[in-house]
Amino acid sequence: MKFTGIFPPLTTPFAADGAVSLDDLRANVAKYNATRVSGYVATGSTGEAVLLTREETEQVWATVREAAAPGKMLIAGTGAESTAETIARTNRASDLGYQAALVKTPHYFKPQMTEDALTSYFFRVADAAKIPILLYSIPQFTGIAIEAPLVCRLAAHANIVGIKESSGNVHRVAEIIHMAPPGFQTLVGSAATFNASLAVGAVAGILGLACALPEACVQLYDAATNGNNDRARDLQHQLLEAATVIVGGLGVAGVKYALDCLGYYGGPTRPPLLPLSDAQKKEVDALLAGVASLSSL
Numbered sequence: 001m002k003f004t005g006i007f008p009p010l011t012t013p014f015a016a017d018g019a020v021s022l023d024d025l026r027a028n029v030a031k032y033n034a035t036r037v038s039g040y041v042a043t044g045s046t047g048e049a050v051l052l053t054r055e056e057t058e059q060v061w062a063t064v065r066e067a068a069a070p071g072k073m074l075i076a077g078t079g080a081e082s083t084a085e086t087i088a089r090t091n092r093a094s095d096l097g098y099q100a101a102l103v104k105t106p107h108y109f110k111p112q113m114t115e116d117a118l119t120s121y122f123f124r125v126a127d128a129a130k131i132p133i134l135l136y137s138i139p140q141f142t143g144i145a146i147e148a149p150l151v152c153r154l155a156a157h158a159n160i161v162g163i164k165e166s167s168g169n170v171h172r173v174a175e176i177i178h179m180a181p182p183g184f185q186t187l188v189g190s191a192a193t194f195n196a197s198l199a200v201g202a203v204a205g206i207l208g209l210a211c212a213l214p215e216a217c218v219q220l221y222d223a224a225t226n227g228n229n230d231r232a233r234d235l236q237h238q239l240l241e242a243a244t245v246i247v248g249g250l251g252v253a254g255v256k257y258a259l260d261c262l263g264y265y266g267g268p269t270r271p272p273l274l275p276l277s278d279a280q281k282k283e284v285d286a287l288l289a290g291v292a293s294l295s296s297l
Helices: 022-033 054-067 083-095 115-128 148-154 170-179 191-199 214-225 229-249 251-261 278-290
Strands: 005-007 039-042 073-077 100-104 133-137 160-165 185-188 204-206
Touching: 005 039, 005 214, 022 054, 039 054, 054 073, 054 083, 073 083, 083 100, 083 115, 115 133, 115 148, 148 170, 160 170, 170 185, 170 191, 185 191, 191 204, 191 214, 191 229, 204 214, 214 229, 229 251, 229 278, 251 278
Parallel strands: 005 204, 039 073, 073 100, 100 133, 133 160, 160 185, 185 204
Antiparallel strands: none
């Protein structure tokens, strides 16, 4: 299994009454199908996965699977605090047609999440999973980073095929790529450092910014991987502030508002996440105006 290109971590649309709006999700995926993204991640962090019920999660997976165009790779965010629950979710995603699972670190009992505990967790999941596993390191949310020595240890399992490293720390990305065995794939989740991560050997991006600017992110990937360094640097420069503010600063609410501005359905976040203030919306408006030419790429 090879991961290349750009994967939007799809937002989960909610209706005014707070219910998941599967029709709007289907419509968003139809729009993305017309772009050159490589596939979709359903129920990742940008999808507000931790705020969904198990039933809602499976409805999202089924809807994305039905709406996705042929050839788009499907990755499901399946990580839970419990090993057994993660296995159950992963194999349910497999049954629904997903090709890989994105599994975050359990983190509630953080002091006990030693390297041995995490190794046991990921190995047990990988042993039982019917689809390949991507490790998911997002320390800004979980407080736990999967560092290079542990990645190397986990990569020994045949069913652990890669990692999504979302800290934005290019040095950490480079260390993982240096220490991991050949064939292990490093994907990144930071659009602000995407070009630099590709330069040190990352193979793909699961980028929240790609929900709003999918083709611009694909253009950056293409330029960087085809040796068009000047073009890649220019695109990275143009996308930097939007990535830093809209995704990194404002989070899911910022991404969803940007979607509303760009012809997709963003809609409300689910509490306890708050909507943007008027001042924050104006900030996003200004940033999007600055990349207006990229939104149509």
